[in-house]
Amino acid sequence: MTNLEKYNQAFVEALEISEDQLPGLEYQGIEQWDSVGHMGLVATLEDAFDIMMDTDDIIDFSSYEKGKEILSKSYEIEF
Amino acid sequence: MSMDEVIEMLLKGKTAVVTGCSRGIGKAILERMAANGADVFAVVRRESPEFAEHCASLSTEHGVEIQTVYADFESEDEVTAAAKSILKTKRQIDILVNNIGIAFPQRMLAMTPMGAVKESFQVNVFSGLLFTQLISKSMMRVKQGSIVFLSSSAAFDGGSNIEYSAGKAAVLGVTRRLAVELGAFGIRVNAVAPGLTDTDMGRMTSEEVKTIALSRNIMKRLGQPEEIADAVVFLGSDLSRFMTGQVLRVDGGLL
Numbered sequence: 127m128t129n130l131e132k133y134n135q136a137f138v139e140a141l142e143i144s145e146d147q148l149p150g151l152e153y154q155g156i157e158q159w160d161s162v163g164h165m166g167l168v169a170t171l172e173d174a175f176d177i178m179m180d181t182d183d184i185i186d187f188s189s190y191e192k193g194k195e196i197l198s199k200s201y202e203i204e205f
Numbered sequence: 206m207s208m209d210e211v212i213e214m215l216l217k218g219k220t221a222v223v224t225g226c227s228r229g230i231g232k233a234i235l236e237r238m239a240a241n242g243a244d245v246f247a248v249v250r251r252e253s254p255e256f257a258e259h260c261a262s263l264s265t266e267h268g269v270e271i272q273t274v275y276a277d278f279e280s281e282d283e284v285t286a287a288a289k290s291i292l293k294t295k296r297q298i299d300i301l302v303n304n305i306g307i308a309f310p311q312r313m314l315a316m317t318p319m320g321a322v323k324e325s326f327q328v329n330v331f332s333g334l335l336f337t338q339l340i341s342k343s344m345m346r347v348k349q350g351s352i353v354f355l356s357s358s359a360a361f362d363g364g365s366n367i368e369y370s371a372g373k374a375a376v377l378g379v380t381r382r383l384a385v386e387l388g389a390f391g392i393r394v395n396a397v398a399p400g401l402t403d404t405d406m407g408r409m410t411s412e413e414v415k416t417i418a419l420s421r422n423i424m425k426r427l428g429q430p431e432e433i434a435d436a437v438v439f440l441g442s443d444l445s446r447f448m449t450g451q452v453l454r455v456d457g458g459l460l
Contacts, residue, residue: 162389169346178292181338 130205132174133194140167151190177201215442217242220296222340224248224278224333225305227256229404230355233430234302235271237438239263243300244270246291250277278305278332279324288339298343300441301352303333306372311411314367325368330375341387348391353440354380355433356398358456364401364418365410373398377452384450393449395440400456402428423458 127135134145141158143151153159159167168184171177175197179187183200187193197203216238226235227249238245240263247260252275260271272294276287291298307328309321337352344350357373359365365373377396384394401407401418407427410418419425436455439445 165342165345165390169342173346178289 129175129203133171133197133203133205136167136170136174137190140170148190153188155189171197175201175203177203215241215438215444216300219299219441220244220246221300221302221441222246222248222291222298223302223304224336225250227253229406230399230402230430230433231302231304232259233434234304234437235260236263237431237434238300238302238441239267239269239271241438241442242267242269243441244272244296246272246274246296246298248274248276248287248305251275278328278336281332281335284332284335285339288336291340292343296343297347298340299350301337301340301344301350302355302437302441303337303353303376304355304437305329305333306355306406308369308406308409309366310409311366311414317367322368322371326372326375329369329372330379333376334379337383341390341392344387344392345390350387350390350392351441351445352383352387352392352394353437354394354396355437356380356396356452358398358400358418358454358459360398361454362421362459364414380452381450388449393440393445395445395448395450396452397433397436397440398452398454398456399433400428400454400459402430402433404430418459421460422456423460426457428455428457 134148137148138145141163143158153164168179172179183196187196194205198205221238221243223231223235223238223245225231226247235245235247249256260273264271274287274290276283278284305328307325354376356376359370360373360377363370380394380396387394400422401410433455436453
């Protein structure tokens with residue numbers, strides 16, 4: 127599984143959405159991605175990539191696209 | 206099975222994190238957690254052969270695992286590093302006890318340096334919050350856990366100096382707010398508010414304050430650390446599974 131597939135799978139699992147909803151998806155843009163969903167998503171991503179996200183990154187993680195940027199920049203995950 | 210055996214197994218299979226457990230109430234909490242079957246991450250300020258020996262002895266006696274973690278709670282970097290070292294073990298944390306605290310001698314606000322107020326809040330409030338922010342992630346994953354904060358009767362009656370009374374009152378606000386926030390994750394958050402207790406910190410209290418405190422105490426005595434620890438064990442255990450956002454006052458009945 128590629129990193130992008132793992133990343134997408136984390137969203138699909140944690141937020142219970144379909145993959146076609148991912149492009150352009152923003153925090154609080156759908157009911158499931160509230161603060162509770164956000165922490166579930168973070169936990170799923172941490173497990174998927176075996177990382178521990180810093181609090182500042184959890185706060186900055188404001189969209190599907192921004193998340194990729196953060197994982198690339200701070201955790202050396204290539205997409 | 207006797208009631209004693211049932212009580213001894215309250216925390217069997219659970220993993221707890223206890224801060225500030227090298228002496229006083231924290232040490233009693235560590236001992237009661239171990240006696241009740243919990244594996245413990247014991248977070249203390251500095252390494253000492255006596256404490257290491259004590260942990261080894263508890264571990265052998267009760268068949269539990271005790272891992273020591275070192276952090277000075279005046280330093281946010283050390284608090285973060287301690288929490289991350291615990292999370293890196295990938296052990297599911299069932300119970301977090303935020304016990305660590307410092308106290309300064311009794312004095313009026315007019316004679317209190319602001320640096321002391323900030324230092325007190327850093328250890329008694331902010332570092333506990335930061336540590337909880339990080340450790341609670343382990344609980345959020347599995348949607349269960351129990352967090353216990355140590356407040357104080359001083360939060361209710363102003364029975365200590367300004368920084369301690371105010372800081373311990375802040376802990377109550379933290380407890381209630383976190384109970385609301387973390388309830389969605391099945392995590393309970395409660396506090397224990399001890400009265401004057403027979404510890405090194407309790408003995409720092411002036412005779413005048415002690416006399417006043419005991420005159421208002423129905424049981425007319427200091428609390429013992431184990432009596433506070435038992436309340437913490439109760440809140441950490443499933444016996445309190447329908448309690449959250451609450452403060453247990455363990456103070457001999459202060460009026």
